Amino acid sequence: MEMEMEKLKELLxxxxxxxxxxxxxxxxxxxNM
Structure with missing residues (x-):
């Protein structure tokens, strides 16, 4: 479960x-316009 949280944080x-x-x-x- 820890890994999932880390991945989520990274994505965010x-x-x-x-x-x-x-x-x-x-x-x-x-x-520029």
Whole structure:
């Protein structure tokens, strides 16, 4: 069960990072328009 939790945390971290990245990209694009 421990392993599952670790994997879940890792996945969540990846999702959060990607989400932040996408937000940043959106901001950059708005500035360029």
């Amino acid at each position: 971290n990846k999702c959060n990072t990607q989400y932040e990245f996408i937000k940043l990209c959106d901001l950059e694009q708005e500035k």
